[in-house]
Amino acid sequence: MSAQIDAIKLSNAQIAWRAAQDIKDGAYVNLGIGFPEMIAKFQPEGRHVIYHTENGVLGFGEAPPEGEEDWDLINAGKKAITLKPGAAFFHHADSFAMVRGGHLDLAVLGAYQVAENGDLANWSTGKGGVPAVGGAMDLVHGAKRVAVVTDHVTRKGEAKLVQRCTLPLTGLACVTRVYTSLAVVDIEGGHFVLREKLAQISFDDLQALTGAELKVAGDLADLTVPEL
Amino acid sequence: MDKIIASPADAVADIGDGATVMIGGFGGSGAPIELIHALIDVGPKNLTVINNNAGNGHVGLAALIEQGRVAKLICSFPRSADPKVFTELYLAGKIELELVPQGTLAERIRAGGAGIPAFYTPTGYGTELAEGKPVAEFDGRSYVQERWLKADFALIKAELGDPLGNLTYRMAARNFNPLMAMAAARTIAQVSRIVPTGDIDPEHVVTPGIFVDGIVEVSDPRQEEVLNREGAVYP
Numbered sequence: 001m002s003a004q005i006d007a008i009k010l011s012n013a014q015i016a017w018r019a020a021q022d023i024k025d026g027a028y029v030n031l032g033i034g035f036p037e038m039i040a041k042f043q044p045e046g047r048h049v050i051y052h053t054e055n056g057v058l059g060f061g062e063a064p065p066e067g068e069e070d071w072d073l074i075n076a077g078k079k080a081i082t083l084k085p086g087a088a089f090f091h092h093a094d095s096f097a098m099v100r101g102g103h104l105d106l107a108v109l110g111a112y113q114v115a116e117n118g119d120l121a122n123w124s125t126g127k128g129g130v131p132a133v134g135g136a137m138d139l140v141h142g143a144k145r146v147a148v149v150t151d152h153v154t155r156k157g158e159a160k161l162v163q164r165c166t167l168p169l170t171g172l173a174c175v176t177r178v179y180t181s182l183a184v185v186d187i188e189g190g191h192f193v194l195r196e197k198l199a200q201i202s203f204d205d206l207q208a209l210t211g212a213e214l215k216v217a218g219d220l221a222d223l224t225v226p227e228l
Numbered sequence: 229m230d231k232i233i234a235s236p237a238d239a240v241a242d243i244g245d246g247a248t249v250m251i252g253g254f255g256g257s258g259a260p261i262e263l264i265h266a267l268i269d270v271g272p273k274n275l276t277v278i279n280n281n282a283g284n285g286h287v288g289l290a291a292l293i294e295q296g297r298v299a300k301l302i303c304s305f306p307r308s309a310d311p312k313v314f315t316e317l318y319l320a321g322k323i324e325l326e327l328v329p330q331g332t333l334a335e336r337i338r339a340g341g342a343g344i345p346a347f348y349t350p351t352g353y354g355t356e357l358a359e360g361k362p363v364a365e366f367d368g369r370s371y372v373q374e375r376w377l378k379a380d381f382a383l384i385k386a387e388l389g390d391p392l393g394n395l396t397y398r399m400a401a402r403n404f405n406p407l408m409a410m411a412a413a414r415t416i417a418q419v420s421r422i423v424p425t426g427d428i429d430p431e432h433v434v435t436p437g438i439f440v441d442g443i444v445e446v447s448d449p450r451q452e453e454v455l456n457r458e459g460a461v462y463p
Contacts, residue, residue: 054330055254055403071256071451072401078255078308078453089399091406091434092254092280093338096331100349130315131327133357134305138331141350172354 002157005209008200009181014225015149017042019108019179022147023049028058030099030139032109033077036149039108042228050086052104054135056095059087076135099135099142107143109136111150111178113165116212118175118187120148121167133170140171152180152209159211161185161192182206184223191215196223230391231442232422236266239416239444243267243381248276250337250377250408251289252384255281255308256452258401260385260418261288263444265462267383268292274299278337278379280330280404282306282314285456290314291463298323302377304330310456329357332374334407340376341410341439348373382412385449386435389419390426393440394433402434409439418446 010018012035020042023029030052031037040062043049050059053075060081064070069080090098098104113121120140123133140146150160161178178185183206184196194214197206199222207214233239240263243249249267253259268291277298283290285308292298294313301323306314317323328336329351339347348371352358362373384405386395395417397405409415417435422445 053400055257056400069453070399071453072258072399074255074257074400089397089402091402092330092334092404093407096334099331100351130306130311130318131325132305132307133327133329135330137329137355137357138351141353142331169355 005153005182005201008198009152010198010225011228013038013228015179015181017228018184018223018225019147019149020044023047023106025049027105028052028103030054030104030107030143032107032136032139033134035110036108037075037077039149052095052098053081054092054095054099056090056092057081057083057087058090059084096135096138099138102142102144104143106145106147107139108147108149109139111148111160112167113160113162114148114150114175114178115162115165116187116192117164117190118173119165120146120170120175121165122170124168126168136170140174145176146174147177147179148175149179152182159209162211182209182223185214193217194220196221198223231393231437231440232391233416233442233444236262236418236444236446237269239263239418239442240267240270240383242414243270243272245272246274247272247381248278248379250278250379250382250412252382252403252405252408253279254400254403255284256288258385258397258403258405259288259452260383261450261452261455262446263383263416263418264288264292268295268297268463273297276300276302278302278377280304280333281308282311284308284452285310286313286461287455288452291461293317293323300324300326302326302328302333304328304333327357334404336374336377337404337407337411340378341407344376346373346375377411379408379412380414382408382415384408384415384417386417386419388421388423388428389417389443390423390428390437392425393417393437393443394428395419395435395440396428396432397434406435409435414441415439416442416444418444418449420447420449421445
Protein backbone atom coordinates (compact mmCIF):
# COMPACT_ATOMS: atom_id res chain seq x y z
CA MET A 1 0.00 0.00 0.00
CA SER A 2 2.89 2.39 0.70
CA ALA A 3 3.64 3.11 -2.97
CA GLN A 4 -0.02 3.97 -3.54
CA ILE A 5 -0.06 6.17 -0.44
CA ASP A 6 3.08 8.00 -1.56
CA ALA A 7 1.36 8.71 -4.89
CA ILE A 8 -1.71 10.36 -3.35
CA LYS A 9 -0.50 11.88 -0.09
CA LEU A 10 -0.23 15.64 0.36
CA SER A 11 3.13 17.39 0.28
CA ASN A 12 4.24 19.36 3.35
CA ALA A 13 3.28 22.56 1.50
CA GLN A 14 -0.23 21.21 0.92
CA ILE A 15 -0.60 20.20 4.57
CA ALA A 16 0.55 23.69 5.53
CA TRP A 17 -1.94 25.22 3.08
CA ARG A 18 -4.79 23.26 4.65
CA ALA A 19 -3.79 24.28 8.18
CA ALA A 20 -3.59 27.94 7.09
CA GLN A 21 -7.23 27.92 5.95
CA ASP A 22 -8.39 27.48 9.58
CA ILE A 23 -6.46 30.44 11.00
CA LYS A 24 -8.90 33.26 11.61
CA ASP A 25 -8.51 36.97 10.98
CA GLY A 26 -6.92 38.67 13.99
CA ALA A 27 -5.43 35.48 15.44
CA TYR A 28 -2.17 35.48 17.39
CA VAL A 29 -0.27 32.42 16.24
CA ASN A 30 3.02 30.66 16.97
CA LEU A 31 4.38 28.34 14.29
CA GLY A 32 6.93 25.72 15.33
CA ILE A 33 10.33 25.77 13.68
CA GLY A 34 10.74 23.90 10.40
CA PHE A 35 7.72 22.58 8.53
CA PRO A 36 5.02 24.51 10.50
CA GLU A 37 6.72 27.82 9.57
CA MET A 38 5.52 27.20 6.01
CA ILE A 39 1.92 27.86 7.07
CA ALA A 40 2.49 31.64 7.06
CA LYS A 41 3.08 31.51 3.31
CA PHE A 42 -0.44 30.22 2.71
CA GLN A 43 -2.37 32.67 4.85
CA PRO A 44 -5.54 33.47 2.89
CA GLU A 45 -5.73 36.99 1.53
CA GLY A 46 -7.65 39.52 3.56
CA ARG A 47 -6.84 37.93 6.91
CA HIS A 48 -4.51 39.72 9.29
CA VAL A 49 -2.70 37.11 11.37
CA ILE A 50 -0.09 38.20 13.92
CA TYR A 51 2.79 35.76 14.30
CA HIS A 52 4.64 35.34 17.57
CA THR A 53 8.17 34.04 17.89
CA GLU A 54 9.61 32.85 21.21
CA ASN A 55 12.67 35.07 20.99
CA GLY A 56 10.63 38.22 21.40
CA VAL A 57 8.82 39.45 18.30
CA LEU A 58 5.11 39.83 17.54
CA GLY A 59 4.09 40.78 14.02
CA PHE A 60 6.94 39.50 11.89
CA GLY A 61 6.80 38.88 8.16
CA GLU A 62 8.68 36.99 5.51
CA ALA A 63 12.40 36.45 5.19
CA PRO A 64 14.35 39.38 3.73
CA PRO A 65 16.13 39.02 0.38
CA GLU A 66 19.50 37.30 0.64
CA GLY A 67 22.19 39.79 1.59
CA GLU A 68 19.74 42.04 3.44
CA GLU A 69 19.57 39.98 6.64
CA ASP A 70 19.87 41.76 9.97
CA TRP A 71 21.01 39.09 12.44
CA ASP A 72 19.43 40.94 15.35
CA LEU A 73 16.09 40.23 13.69
CA ILE A 74 15.53 36.47 13.60
CA ASN A 75 12.83 33.95 14.47
CA ALA A 76 12.97 30.96 16.80
CA GLY A 77 14.50 28.90 13.99
CA LYS A 78 17.36 31.47 13.87
CA LYS A 79 16.27 32.53 10.40
CA ALA A 80 16.28 36.19 9.37
CA ILE A 81 12.82 37.80 9.30
CA THR A 82 11.27 41.18 8.53
CA LEU A 83 8.75 43.25 10.49
CA LYS A 84 5.18 44.15 9.60
CA PRO A 85 3.67 47.49 10.63
CA GLY A 86 2.63 47.30 14.27
CA ALA A 87 5.31 44.80 15.27
CA ALA A 88 6.59 44.68 18.86
CA PHE A 89 9.74 43.51 20.64
CA PHE A 90 9.84 42.12 24.17
CA HIS A 91 12.11 40.02 26.39
CA HIS A 92 11.91 36.28 26.90
CA ALA A 93 9.91 36.34 30.14
CA ASP A 94 7.20 38.46 28.49
CA SER A 95 7.34 36.23 25.43
CA PHE A 96 6.58 33.15 27.50
CA ALA A 97 3.99 35.02 29.54
CA MET A 98 2.20 35.36 26.20
CA VAL A 99 2.64 31.61 25.71
CA ARG A 100 1.83 30.18 29.14
CA GLY A 101 -0.66 32.89 30.01
CA GLY A 102 -3.08 31.72 27.34
CA HIS A 103 -2.72 34.79 25.13
CA LEU A 104 -1.91 32.96 21.90
CA ASP A 105 -4.90 31.71 19.94
CA LEU A 106 -3.04 28.90 18.25
CA ALA A 107 0.25 27.03 18.16
CA VAL A 108 1.03 24.69 15.28
CA LEU A 109 3.78 22.16 15.85
CA GLY A 110 5.32 19.12 14.22
CA ALA A 111 5.06 15.66 15.79
CA TYR A 112 6.73 12.28 16.10
CA GLN A 113 3.56 10.84 17.62
CA VAL A 114 0.11 12.12 18.63
CA ALA A 115 -2.09 9.99 20.86
CA GLU A 116 -5.87 9.76 20.84
CA ASN A 117 -5.95 11.39 24.28
CA GLY A 118 -4.15 14.45 22.87
CA ASP A 119 -0.68 13.59 24.21
CA LEU A 120 2.12 14.85 21.99
CA ALA A 121 5.66 13.52 21.50
CA ASN A 122 7.76 15.84 19.38
CA TRP A 123 11.04 16.65 21.11
CA SER A 124 13.01 13.45 21.57
CA THR A 125 13.31 10.19 19.70
CA GLY A 126 14.53 8.66 22.95
CA LYS A 127 17.56 7.18 21.20
CA GLY A 128 20.31 9.18 22.88
CA GLY A 129 22.20 11.88 21.08
CA VAL A 130 21.85 15.48 22.20
CA PRO A 131 18.40 16.25 23.62
CA ALA A 132 16.87 19.65 22.76
CA VAL A 133 13.43 20.94 23.72
CA GLY A 134 13.31 24.69 23.02
CA GLY A 135 9.87 26.18 23.61
CA ALA A 136 7.72 23.19 22.64
CA MET A 137 6.78 22.16 26.18
CA ASP A 138 5.69 25.71 27.00
CA LEU A 139 3.68 26.14 23.81
CA VAL A 140 1.63 22.98 24.25
CA HIS A 141 0.32 24.14 27.63
CA GLY A 142 -0.17 27.76 26.79
CA ALA A 143 -1.85 28.39 23.47
CA LYS A 144 -5.66 28.23 23.44
CA ARG A 145 -5.51 25.62 20.69
CA VAL A 146 -2.62 23.33 19.74
CA ALA A 147 -2.63 21.82 16.28
CA VAL A 148 -0.15 19.45 14.66
CA VAL A 149 0.98 19.18 11.04
CA THR A 150 2.55 15.85 10.11
CA ASP A 151 2.84 13.00 7.69
CA HIS A 152 0.16 10.43 8.50
CA VAL A 153 2.81 7.71 8.93
CA THR A 154 6.57 7.59 9.51
CA ARG A 155 9.05 7.01 6.68
CA LYS A 156 8.98 3.33 7.65
CA GLY A 157 5.18 3.33 7.37
CA GLU A 158 4.48 3.19 11.11
CA ALA A 159 1.46 5.04 12.48
CA LYS A 160 2.10 8.50 13.95
CA LEU A 161 -1.45 8.75 15.24
CA VAL A 162 -1.40 6.23 18.08
CA GLN A 163 -3.32 5.02 21.13
CA ARG A 164 -0.55 6.07 23.51
CA CYS A 165 2.77 7.71 22.71
CA THR A 166 5.80 5.47 23.16
CA LEU A 167 8.33 8.29 22.69
CA PRO A 168 9.13 10.87 25.42
CA LEU A 169 6.19 13.22 25.87
CA THR A 170 6.17 16.93 25.16
CA GLY A 171 2.82 17.45 26.86
CA LEU A 172 -0.27 15.64 28.10
CA ALA A 173 -3.72 15.98 26.51
CA CYS A 174 -2.75 19.13 24.63
CA VAL A 175 -3.42 18.56 20.91
CA THR A 176 -6.89 19.28 19.56
CA ARG A 177 -6.44 18.97 15.78
CA VAL A 178 -4.06 17.10 13.48
CA TYR A 179 -3.49 17.95 9.82
CA THR A 180 -1.86 14.97 8.15
CA SER A 181 -0.81 14.06 4.63
CA LEU A 182 -4.05 12.07 4.29
CA ALA A 183 -6.64 13.55 6.63
CA VAL A 184 -7.81 16.18 9.11
CA VAL A 185 -8.45 14.63 12.51
CA ASP A 186 -9.81 16.25 15.68
CA ILE A 187 -9.15 14.98 19.19
CA GLU A 188 -12.31 15.01 21.28
CA GLY A 189 -13.06 13.19 24.51
CA GLY A 190 -10.02 10.94 24.20
CA HIS A 191 -10.72 9.87 20.63
CA PHE A 192 -9.60 10.63 17.10
CA VAL A 193 -12.55 12.06 15.17
CA LEU A 194 -12.06 12.05 11.40
CA ARG A 195 -13.25 15.32 9.80
CA GLU A 196 -11.73 15.17 6.31
CA LYS A 197 -9.87 12.60 4.25
CA LEU A 198 -8.46 12.47 0.75
CA ALA A 199 -11.12 11.13 -1.63
CA GLN A 200 -8.55 8.76 -3.12
CA ILE A 201 -8.19 6.70 0.07
CA SER A 202 -10.91 4.52 1.55
CA PHE A 203 -11.88 4.82 5.19
CA ASP A 204 -10.67 1.28 5.83
CA ASP A 205 -7.27 1.94 4.29
CA LEU A 206 -6.92 5.15 6.32
CA GLN A 207 -7.92 3.29 9.48
CA ALA A 208 -5.26 0.67 8.71
CA LEU A 209 -2.61 3.41 8.65
CA THR A 210 -3.82 4.85 11.97
CA GLY A 211 -2.76 3.40 15.31
CA ALA A 212 -6.06 4.01 17.10
CA GLU A 213 -9.74 4.02 16.23
CA LEU A 214 -10.93 6.77 13.90
CA LYS A 215 -14.43 7.83 14.84
CA VAL A 216 -16.69 9.62 12.40
CA ALA A 217 -19.18 12.09 13.80
CA GLY A 218 -21.40 14.02 11.44
CA ASP A 219 -20.32 14.73 7.90
CA LEU A 220 -17.04 13.43 6.60
CA ALA A 221 -15.71 15.86 4.02
CA ASP A 222 -13.16 15.36 1.27
CA LEU A 223 -9.77 16.87 2.03
CA THR A 224 -9.12 19.07 -0.99
CA VAL A 225 -6.07 21.25 -1.53
CA PRO A 226 -4.63 23.01 -4.58
CA GLU A 227 -1.56 21.84 -6.46
CA LEU A 228 1.34 23.76 -4.93
CA MET B 229 28.74 57.33 39.69
CA ASP B 230 30.31 55.88 36.58
CA LYS B 231 30.02 52.22 35.63
CA ILE B 232 32.10 52.48 32.47
CA ILE B 233 34.87 49.90 32.09
CA ALA B 234 37.68 50.55 29.62
CA SER B 235 37.86 47.22 27.80
CA PRO B 236 36.22 43.79 27.53
CA ALA B 237 39.35 42.29 29.10
CA ASP B 238 38.98 44.52 32.18
CA ALA B 239 35.25 43.79 32.30
CA VAL B 240 35.68 40.01 32.69
CA ALA B 241 38.96 40.02 34.66
CA ASP B 242 37.27 39.01 37.94
CA ILE B 243 35.59 35.89 36.60
CA GLY B 244 37.40 32.96 38.16
CA ASP B 245 37.42 29.16 38.02
CA GLY B 246 34.12 27.52 38.90
CA ALA B 247 32.01 30.63 38.39
CA THR B 248 28.40 30.46 37.21
CA VAL B 249 28.01 32.78 34.24
CA MET B 250 24.82 33.76 32.45
CA ILE B 251 25.48 34.69 28.84
CA GLY B 252 22.77 36.61 26.99
CA GLY B 253 21.55 36.00 23.47
CA PHE B 254 19.39 33.67 21.45
CA GLY B 255 21.61 32.01 18.92
CA GLY B 256 23.79 34.88 17.72
CA SER B 257 21.30 37.69 18.26
CA GLY B 258 22.11 39.52 21.45
CA ALA B 259 25.16 37.37 22.14
CA PRO B 260 28.03 39.41 23.67
CA ILE B 261 30.68 37.90 21.39
CA GLU B 262 33.46 40.30 22.42
CA LEU B 263 32.89 39.68 26.14
CA ILE B 264 32.91 35.90 25.56
CA HIS B 265 36.15 36.14 23.61
CA ALA B 266 37.66 38.25 26.39
CA LEU B 267 36.58 35.55 28.85
CA ILE B 268 38.39 32.94 26.76
CA ASP B 269 41.52 35.10 26.93
CA VAL B 270 41.25 35.48 30.72
CA GLY B 271 41.11 31.72 31.03
CA PRO B 272 38.81 30.62 33.89
CA LYS B 273 37.88 26.93 33.84
CA ASN B 274 35.14 24.71 35.19
CA LEU B 275 32.44 27.28 34.45
CA THR B 276 28.71 26.68 34.64
CA VAL B 277 27.17 28.59 31.74
CA ILE B 278 23.51 29.52 31.37
CA ASN B 279 22.43 30.35 27.80
CA ASN B 280 19.52 29.37 25.59
CA ASN B 281 21.78 27.42 23.23
CA ALA B 282 25.15 25.68 23.10
CA GLY B 283 26.95 27.79 20.53
CA ASN B 284 27.30 27.62 16.78
CA GLY B 285 30.49 27.12 14.81
CA HIS B 286 33.79 28.03 16.48
CA VAL B 287 33.21 31.54 17.86
CA GLY B 288 31.46 32.98 20.92
CA LEU B 289 29.95 30.38 23.26
CA ALA B 290 31.00 27.52 20.96
CA ALA B 291 34.61 28.71 21.24
CA LEU B 292 34.36 28.92 25.05
CA ILE B 293 33.09 25.34 25.07
CA GLU B 294 35.69 24.21 22.53
CA GLN B 295 38.46 25.56 24.77
CA GLY B 296 37.25 23.23 27.51
CA ARG B 297 36.21 25.99 29.90
CA VAL B 298 32.62 24.90 30.45
CA ALA B 299 31.90 22.05 32.88
CA LYS B 300 28.13 22.41 32.79
CA LEU B 301 25.67 24.05 30.46
CA ILE B 302 22.09 24.97 31.40
CA CYS B 303 20.10 25.56 28.20
CA SER B 304 16.92 24.76 26.27
CA PHE B 305 18.19 23.98 22.79
CA PRO B 306 21.77 22.72 22.36
CA ARG B 307 21.48 22.39 18.60
CA SER B 308 22.42 24.80 15.85
CA ALA B 309 23.50 24.91 12.23
CA ASP B 310 26.97 23.80 13.34
CA PRO B 311 26.68 22.23 16.81
CA LYS B 312 29.76 20.01 16.44
CA VAL B 313 31.73 21.50 19.34
CA PHE B 314 29.07 20.88 21.99
CA THR B 315 27.83 17.62 20.48
CA GLU B 316 31.24 15.94 20.52
CA LEU B 317 32.03 16.93 24.11
CA TYR B 318 28.55 15.94 25.29
CA LEU B 319 28.61 12.53 23.63
CA ALA B 320 32.11 11.97 25.08
CA GLY B 321 30.73 12.73 28.57
CA LYS B 322 33.00 15.75 28.96
CA ILE B 323 30.31 18.38 29.54
CA GLU B 324 27.22 18.21 31.72
CA LEU B 325 23.87 19.36 30.30
CA GLU B 326 20.81 20.52 32.23
CA LEU B 327 18.04 20.76 29.65
CA VAL B 328 15.30 23.24 30.57
CA PRO B 329 12.20 24.16 28.55
CA GLN B 330 12.76 27.63 27.10
CA GLY B 331 9.96 29.43 28.94
CA THR B 332 10.94 27.75 32.20
CA LEU B 333 14.54 28.83 31.64
CA ALA B 334 13.43 32.44 31.12
CA GLU B 335 11.14 32.40 34.17
CA ARG B 336 13.76 30.73 36.39
CA ILE B 337 16.16 33.54 35.53
CA ARG B 338 13.48 36.19 36.02
CA ALA B 339 12.58 34.62 39.39
CA GLY B 340 16.24 34.69 40.39
CA GLY B 341 16.37 38.38 39.68
CA ALA B 342 13.03 39.04 41.34
CA GLY B 343 13.69 37.26 44.64
CA ILE B 344 11.21 34.44 44.01
CA PRO B 345 12.87 31.13 45.01
CA ALA B 346 10.41 28.86 43.21
CA PHE B 347 7.25 28.95 41.14
CA TYR B 348 4.76 26.57 39.53
CA THR B 349 4.37 26.14 35.78
CA PRO B 350 2.28 23.83 33.61
CA THR B 351 5.28 23.35 31.34
CA GLY B 352 6.79 19.91 31.41
CA TYR B 353 4.14 18.31 33.62
CA GLY B 354 4.08 14.56 33.01
CA THR B 355 7.31 14.60 30.99
CA GLU B 356 10.78 13.34 31.79
CA LEU B 357 12.02 16.92 32.22
CA ALA B 358 9.80 17.21 35.30
CA GLU B 359 10.95 13.95 36.91
CA GLY B 360 11.79 14.38 40.58
CA LYS B 361 10.29 17.86 40.81
CA PRO B 362 7.43 18.66 43.23
CA VAL B 363 3.99 18.79 41.63
CA ALA B 364 0.88 20.58 42.92
CA GLU B 365 -2.68 21.05 41.73
CA PHE B 366 -4.21 24.51 41.41
CA ASP B 367 -7.82 24.93 40.30
CA GLY B 368 -7.91 21.36 39.02
CA ARG B 369 -4.77 21.49 36.91
CA SER B 370 -1.32 20.07 37.68
CA TYR B 371 1.81 22.19 37.78
CA VAL B 372 5.52 21.56 38.26
CA GLN B 373 7.62 23.43 40.80
CA GLU B 374 10.70 25.06 39.31
CA ARG B 375 13.46 26.90 41.16
CA TRP B 376 15.08 30.20 40.53
CA LEU B 377 18.40 30.51 38.70
CA LYS B 378 21.04 32.96 39.81
CA ALA B 379 24.62 33.51 38.71
CA ASP B 380 27.87 35.02 39.85
CA PHE B 381 28.16 37.00 36.62
CA ALA B 382 25.96 37.93 33.68
CA LEU B 383 27.56 38.90 30.38
CA ILE B 384 24.98 40.66 28.24
CA LYS B 385 24.74 42.72 25.08
CA ALA B 386 22.76 45.93 24.66
CA GLU B 387 22.55 48.78 22.17
CA LEU B 388 22.85 52.04 24.11
CA GLY B 389 24.17 52.39 27.64
CA ASP B 390 24.80 55.40 29.85
CA PRO B 391 27.29 55.78 32.72
CA LEU B 392 24.56 54.81 35.20
CA GLY B 393 24.04 51.48 33.40
CA ASN B 394 20.66 52.25 31.86
CA LEU B 395 20.28 50.11 28.72
CA THR B 396 18.31 49.88 25.51
CA TYR B 397 18.36 46.90 23.15
CA ARG B 398 18.19 46.40 19.42
CA MET B 399 15.27 44.44 17.94
CA ALA B 400 15.17 40.72 18.84
CA ALA B 401 18.63 40.96 20.40
CA ARG B 402 16.81 41.79 23.63
CA ASN B 403 15.70 38.16 24.39
CA PHE B 404 17.32 36.87 27.62
CA ASN B 405 19.54 39.91 28.22
CA PRO B 406 17.23 42.00 30.47
CA LEU B 407 16.40 38.91 32.58
CA MET B 408 20.02 37.89 33.07
CA ALA B 409 20.91 41.46 33.98
CA MET B 410 18.63 41.08 37.03
CA ALA B 411 19.76 37.62 38.11
CA ALA B 412 23.53 37.89 38.57
CA ALA B 413 25.62 39.19 41.45
CA ARG B 414 27.61 41.18 38.90
CA THR B 415 26.25 42.16 35.48
CA ILE B 416 28.51 43.36 32.72
CA ALA B 417 26.92 44.81 29.59
CA GLN B 418 28.70 45.38 26.32
CA VAL B 419 26.96 48.18 24.47
CA SER B 420 27.35 49.42 20.92
CA ARG B 421 27.47 53.01 22.13
CA ILE B 422 27.89 54.77 25.46
CA VAL B 423 25.86 57.97 25.62
CA PRO B 424 25.94 60.72 28.27
CA THR B 425 23.72 60.32 31.33
CA GLY B 426 20.33 61.79 30.47
CA ASP B 427 20.52 61.06 26.75
CA ILE B 428 18.37 57.93 26.98
CA ASP B 429 14.75 58.99 27.39
CA PRO B 430 13.53 57.42 30.67
CA GLU B 431 10.50 56.19 28.70
CA HIS B 432 12.87 54.13 26.52
CA VAL B 433 15.04 52.54 29.20
CA VAL B 434 14.52 48.77 29.08
CA THR B 435 17.01 47.71 31.75
CA PRO B 436 17.32 50.30 34.53
CA GLY B 437 20.89 50.85 35.70
CA ILE B 438 20.24 49.34 39.13
CA PHE B 439 20.61 45.91 37.48
CA VAL B 440 23.92 46.73 35.79
CA ASP B 441 27.35 46.86 37.43
CA GLY B 442 29.62 47.61 34.52
CA ILE B 443 29.32 48.71 30.91
CA VAL B 444 31.93 48.49 28.21
CA GLU B 445 31.64 50.00 24.75
CA VAL B 446 32.11 47.65 21.80
CA SER B 447 31.28 49.72 18.77
CA ASP B 448 30.41 47.71 15.67
CA PRO B 449 30.09 44.36 17.52
CA ARG B 450 30.54 41.21 15.48
CA GLN B 451 27.59 38.91 14.80
CA GLU B 452 27.96 35.15 15.26
CA GLU B 453 26.17 34.40 11.97
CA VAL B 454 28.50 36.66 10.01
CA LEU B 455 31.61 35.25 11.70
CA ASN B 456 30.44 31.72 10.95
CA ARG B 457 29.84 32.53 7.30
CA GLU B 458 33.41 33.81 7.19
CA GLY B 459 34.57 30.52 8.73
CA ALA B 460 36.00 32.34 11.77
CA VAL B 461 37.59 30.40 14.62
CA TYR B 462 38.42 31.91 18.03
CA PRO B 463 41.07 32.27 19.32
